[in-house]
Amino acid sequence: MTQHFGRVICGGLFASAAMAGASSACELKIGVPAVLSGPAAQWGIALRGAVDFVAKETMEEGRLKIDGTDCAVSFVAIDSKYTAEGAASATNALAAEGIKVIVGPVGSPEVTGMKPVATRNGMVAMVNSFAKDSIGPKWPNMFHIGPGPSGWAGPIIDEGLKRFKFDTVAIVAPNDQGGTDIASVNAQIFKAKGVTPTEEYYQRGTTNFGPIVTRLLSANPGAIDLASTPAGDAGIIVKQLRQAGFEGPVFRLGGPGFEEIARVAGGVEVLKDFLWYEPVYRDENTKALDEKYKKLMGEERPENADFYRWTFAARMMVKAANAAGTVDDADKIAEAMRNLPVEDENIGKGHWIGQKFFGINQEMSYPFAIGVVQDGKVQPPIHAPAVAEG
Amino acid sequence: METFIATGLIGVSLGSQYALLALGFTLIFGILGVVNFAHGGFYVMGGYIAYYCSVVLGLPYALALVIASASTAAVGWLLENLILERVIDDHQATLMVTLGFNLIIATAVLVIFGAESPEFTFPIDGVWRSGGIYIPYANMVVLGVCLVAIALVYWLVYRSNVGRAMRAMAEDRAVASALGMRTKVLFPFAFALATGLCGMTGALVTPILALSPHVGDPVLAFSFLTVILGGLGSVTGATVAAFIVGLVDSYAAVYLGGSKGALTLFVLVLIILVILPQGLFGREVRRS
Numbered sequence: 297m298t299q300h301f302g303r304v305i306c307g308g309l310f311a312s313a314a315m316a317g318a319s320s321a322c323e324l325k326i327g328v329p330a331v332l333s334g335p336a337a338q339w340g341i342a343l344r345g346a347v348d349f350v351a352k353e354t355m356e357e358g359r360l361k362i363d364g365t366d367c368a369v370s371f372v373a374i375d376s377k378y379t380a381e382g383a384a385s386a387t388n389a390l391a392a393e394g395i396k397v398i399v400g401p402v403g404s405p406e407v408t409g410m411k412p413v414a415t416r417n418g419m420v421a422m423v424n425s426f427a428k429d430s431i432g433p434k435w436p437n438m439f440h441i442g443p444g445p446s447g448w449a450g451p452i453i454d455e456g457l458k459r460f461k462f463d464t465v466a467i468v469a470p471n472d473q474g475g476t477d478i479a480s481v482n483a484q485i486f487k488a489k490g491v492t493p494t495e496e497y498y499q500r501g502t503t504n505f506g507p508i509v510t511r512l513l514s515a516n517p518g519a520i521d522l523a524s525t526p527a528g529d530a531g532i533i534v535k536q537l538r539q540a541g542f543e544g545p546v547f548r549l550g551g552p553g554f555e556e557i558a559r560v561a562g563g564v565e566v567l568k569d570f571l572w573y574e575p576v577y578r579d580e581n582t583k584a585l586d587e588k589y590k591k592l593m594g595e596e597r598p599e600n601a602d603f604y605r606w607t608f609a610a611r612m613m614v615k616a617a618n619a620a621g622t623v624d625d626a627d628k629i630a631e632a633m634r635n636l637p638v639e640d641e642n643i644g645k646g647h648w649i650g651q652k653f654f655g656i657n658q659e660m661s662y663p664f665a666i667g668v669v670q671d672g673k674v675q676p677p678i679h680a681p682a683v684a685e686g
Numbered sequence: 687m688e689t690f691i692a693t694g695l696i697g698v699s700l701g702s703q704y705a706l707l708a709l710g711f712t713l714i715f716g717i718l719g720v721v722n723f724a725h726g727g728f729y730v731m732g733g734y735i736a737y738y739c740s741v742v743l744g745l746p747y748a749l750a751l752v753i754a755s756a757s758t759a760a761v762g763w764l765l766e767n768l769i770l771e772r773v774i775d776d777h778q779a780t781l782m783v784t785l786g787f788n789l790i791i792a793t794a795v796l797v798i799f800g801a802e803s804p805e806f807t808f809p810i811d812g813v814w815r816s817g818g819i820y821i822p823y824a825n826m827v828v829l830g831v832c833l834v835a836i837a838l839v840y841w842l843v844y845r846s847n848v849g850r851a852m853r854a855m856a857e858d859r860a861v862a863s864a865l866g867m868r869t870k871v872l873f874p875f876a877f878a879l880a881t882g883l884c885g886m887t888g889a890l891v892t893p894i895l896a897l898s899p900h901v902g903d904p905v906l907a908f909s910f911l912t913v914i915l916g917g918l919g920s921v922t923g924a925t926v927a928a929f930i931v932g933l934v935d936s937y938a939a940v941y942l943g944g945s946k947g948a949l950t951l952f953v954l955v956l957i958i959l960v961i962l963p964q965g966l967f968g969r970e971v972r973r974s
Contacts, residue, residue, distance in 0.1 A: 332801065333796070333801065333899070333900055334898075334900050335803075335896075335898060335900075337801035337802065337898070337900075338801065338802050340801075341800075341801055341802070471944065471945040496943065496944060497943065497944055497945050498939075498944030498945065498948075499944055499945060499947075499948040501903070501904045501907075502904075502944065502948075503895055503896075503901060503904050503905070504700055504703070504895055506696040506699065506700065506936070507693065507696055507697075507700075507935065507936045507937075507938075507939030507940045507944075507947065508939055508944050510689060510692055510693055510696060510936075510940050511939060511940045511941075511943065511944075514689050514940070527803075528803050528896050528898055529896075531803065531896060532895050532896050539813050539820065539822050540820060541813075541815065541820060556802055556803055559802075559803060559804065559805040560803050560805075560896045562805070562807040562811070563805070563807075599802065
């Protein structure tokens with residue numbers, strides 16, 4: 297009996313020691329609320345792939361050291377379904393796991409849903425979204441991975457006006473915050489460039505855009521802007537626009553997704569004249585990143601170009617944790633982030649902006665590119681400098 | 687005027703797609719008394735099988751269409767025989783089984799093919815055009831297939847001995863069995879017919895629109911809406927309702943916009959159901 301009791305005590309002490317050891321081990325756990333289903337899934341897959349890659353890269357190269365000890369990096373991805381409630385629920389689940397560092401989500405409704413939950417649970421986050429209130433003084437630990445259309449739509453419209461003749465545009469987008477915030481900003485910018493805009497919204501979940509296309513074309517627009525319409529929907533709209541006989545240029549002044557849009561539409565030749573926002577300018581450095589991803593992960597990088605932005609964002613989060621000397625104190629990590637230069641080894645240098653638009657200087661800005669298809673042929677992308685404040 | 691006519695043609699085209707989907711849905715309810723929540727899943731399955739056969743394996747599209755229809759019918763037959771038949775009298779159990787099967791299909795497709803839409807286009811890509819009026823040839827094919835399918839289903843259900851037997855079983859399974867009708871053969875047959883129709887619709891429509899693991903979700907919603915409007919279990923009701931839904935959807939979206947158009951459709955259906963709770967052809971609703 298005494299022997300048995302002794303074994304239990306020894307076992308308990310051993311377990312306690314093991315648990316104490318485990319809890320003191322340094323591990324940065326990154327929460328990833330990402331849309332992994334539905335027509336916007338391509339964006340979430342790029343986000344998840346980037347965080348997965350950065351976690352492995354950080355550990356492989358010992359990039360995160362706290363008190364001289366190499367830290368592990370892991371991540372938990374939950375489908376945020378491109379809805380506010382989906383993202384809120386995913387963030388709650390991440391908070392329940394004790395996660396303090398978030399990279400994601402992608403869309404405006406998601407960011408709207410996750411911000412209060414993340415703030416309430418003392419998290420620091422690097423979010424996307426092109427909403428007018430993506431970040432702000434109310435959410436001091438929220439950072440933005442890059443400017444919305446207010447920053448880059450102007451140069452793309454200028455490029456379109458240089459190549460094609462049009463003075464009216466019909467902007468089509470979903471009728472929720474993920475669509476209306478972007479479409480209304482795009483409309484203002486088109487107007488400022490002397491192009492008369494009309495806005496048309498549709499119910500998310502629409503599968504056949506035949507009637508919407510007929511309505512769009514009844515106004516006889518010179519150009520169409522797909523704004524932030526998910527890539528799957530955008531592909532159908534372009535296909536049906538061309539079937540209906542629309543000959544003008546099509547803009548995609550929203551999130552990236554050119555490859556999927558072209559596939560769903562039925563090929564680049566169906567796109568005919570098409571301009572879109574590419575979040576980064578692809579050169580030898582981004583090619584090196586592609587190769588590094590392939591070597592480390594054993595597969596090609598996620599197709600969507602948002603992969604680059606999320607890689608930048610996740611690396612910045614690791615750098616901030618490193619500089620702050622903590623993996624779970626969100627306030628310290630946020631403070632360290634504010635003092636970091638906006639710089640990535642593959643994507644280039646930029647700067648913090650956002651004070652004028654959001655009231656808080658927590659938006660990363662770096663060079664981007666303008667993608668062009670003309671006469672059904674993909675043209676070399678055009679390099680555009682980092683957006684300056686204002 | 688051209689816009690009005692073009693909108694009507696789009697409405698008919700939409701209606702034919704909804705009719706193909708609603709026929710299978712209403713057949714399963716009308717004969718088996720099962721609300722098939724895996725309907726959208728069979729649509730997705732049909733689309734991906736056709737894609738795999740025609741794009742990955744390089745088979746002719748027509749053959750891919752036949753394989754997709756036959757495969758989804760076979761899966762439906764197995765589902766009914768192996769699982770649903772055991773719980774056929776328990777409405778909650780059939781609902782859970784079909785809902786679960788829908789999730790299994792969506793997840794399997796996601797794992798095998800990934801979340802991104804593949805390039806899958808209809809083999810005929812031209813457009814018939816006259817002034818501002820146009821119809822893609824692909825939509826004409828869908829409309830033609832739809833009319834043939836409606837005629838065949840109508841003949842099968844209302845004019846053939848198999849159909850009479852199925853309707854007798856729908857009325858009273860115990861009495862029909864006592865009279866020698868073989869429920870263990872006819873129920874799986876009806877289920878396979880319905881899922882085969884759904885798979886065929888997926889194989890026909892996804893190359894015209896888009897193919898992804900979750901394109902079945904709105905399909906289920908529209909099938910449900912159409913069948914409830916027509917009267918659950920009524921083949922005639924489902925067909926008429928499908929074209930009404932297609933036309934209202936089209937005209938409302940064109941003249942009121944995408945947001946108000948969707949709202950108009952649901953409000954109209956709501957009003958009709960308040961006046962006719964059994965649906966437009968509700969006399970043929972299956973008696974519980």
